[in-house]
Structure formats: C-alpha cells, structure tokens
Amino acid sequence: MPELPEVETVKAGMTPAMLNATIVKVDQNRPNLRYPFPDDLVSRLEGQRVTQLRRRSKYILIDLSQGDVLLLHLGMSGRVRISGDVQSAFYSQHVQSQKHDHLVIRMDNGSHITFNDPRRFGFVDLFEQAEEATHRHLKKLGPEPLGNSFNDTYLIEALANKRAPIKSALLDQGIVSGLGNIYVCEALWRAKISPKKEAAKLSPQKIKPLVPIIREVLQEAIAAGGSSLRDHRQTNGEMGYFQHNFSVYDQEGQPCPRDACKGKIKRIVQSGRSSFYCSYCQR
C-alpha cells in the first residue's frame, strides 16, 4: 500500500477533479471498511464544495465549504479512480463500477471519484476542522519527513532512547510519519545502515545523513508517481514507476547495486515485515 509518495500521487490526481467543485451525489456501498463509515457521511457530504486537498502522512484530507474535513486512508490496497467528464481526453470516458468500489463521490463538474479497496484496511472519516488537532489518528503522528521540523537534531533526539531496531523506529509513525516498508528499506540502504541496528546505538554522525536521504528517496518516488507493485495506481489508472529504481526492496538474491560492493541482497523478517538489505555495506 501506499506510503507517502503514493498518497501524494493520489492526492495530486484528485485535485483537478475535486478542487472548487461541489459534491452532488455520494454512493456508499457498504457500512464499513476497517471502521464503520460515519453515520451521516452521505448526507453531510452532499452539497459541500471542496476548498482544499491536503496530505498529512499517509492520510488525504479534503477541506469542505461548511467546515468539515473528509479524511481518507488507503490502507494496504486502497485505490482512487477518477472518471467522468473533466479533462475527458485524459480521464476514462465511462464510469464503470468494479468489484470493491466502496465509495463513489460525484462532483458537479462531472467527475467521479471512486475509492476501491479489496482488503478494506483503509478507512474514511468526516469531522469538523476544529477537531483535526485532536483526531484519534492524526494526533499521534510525528513530523512530516519533508517538513522543516524533521531535521537531524530532532531525529537524533527521537532515536536516543529507542531500543528497537532502526527499521522499526523509522516505521513508527510517531517518530516520523509517512514512511512505510519500501522507503525505510531504501533509505537504510542509501545510508549504509543495517535494519537490525538498535536505534539508540547509532552515532549522531550516522543518523545525520538519514534526514537528507529520506527526503531524497521520497522526492524521487513522488516524481516517479510512486511505486506500483500490486495495487497502487495513479488516479488515471497509470502505474507509478519508482519500483524500477528499487535498490533493495523486493530484490532478494540480486547483487547489491552499490559500486564495488560484493554483497547480495538478503530478506529477513523483522516484526512480521520483510526487510531487504545488504549485510556487506549496511552496518
């Protein structure tokens, strides 16, 4: 599923279809995803105009004209499909429903925004803007990795007491929010840090470069439209292509791509998730 770059790509695709347009009709096809849909979701959405689309961590936040915020999380397998009349040369012409289409939002500009999620780990919420700061999912999030408050001073401090392996620490959304399994593996390879290394034992000199490396990996992935393994597609149905640039993720058995490194990419399991790394150059 979607990590920060995929979510950013999806948000970017939704923006021209939704921004400054008004929701005219919402179809909710089941009572829940991971959590129940809000009781009054459909009636509260219809008639509101979209004033802004934002991303926070892996969440898409849609600001509405009557002061509500629509929150989407894509879970592991969530996709958003845009169809309808807007920029019709670009969007698919016909609105054809597919298996696992759980929510369809129709705008007054003719575009349809469909949330499809086979595994249903995703979820949707609707709340007032004033509640955002204390929202049960948003309040726990650490800094945005692309923002100013994520810097070497912060990261050194945040890792100082963590006994967990650095892999787990970087997946912890309270430390830094938006990274997932792929981009943590890729960033640790670029930083030459073993995923098994205890976070607190990393020297400040080793931690410092992680900040620009994490930013760089994410920015490259955003520029590539994210990574398409199984589920992720851009909202127009095209694949992202950052998966062609993976150095280690899903590369078990391949030679380490670092110049002059003789290592081979290994796969290990850490807290139930695969970690891919080179034990030669990642220490």
Add this chain to the structure above:
DNA sequence: ATAGGCACCTGGTGGC
C-alpha cells in the same frame, strides 16, 4: 513505557 505478535481482509503467485 515499550517491543513484539497478531488480527483485520482479499487476491496473486508459485509449488506440488
């Protein structure tokens, strides 16, 4: 407080 394990779901793949 914190780290690890497991549950929540469906679908794709590869082995036999």
Add this chain to the structure above:
DNA sequence: TGCCACCAGGTGCCTA
C-alpha cells in the same frame, strides 16, 4: 487444473 501455503506500500490492540 486444483489446492494450499505464503506473501503483500498499514495500523492498532493486546500481552509480556
């Protein structure tokens, strides 16, 4: 072809 085990971009709750 079929069946089965295993795997998957996440997160939160439970337990030790």
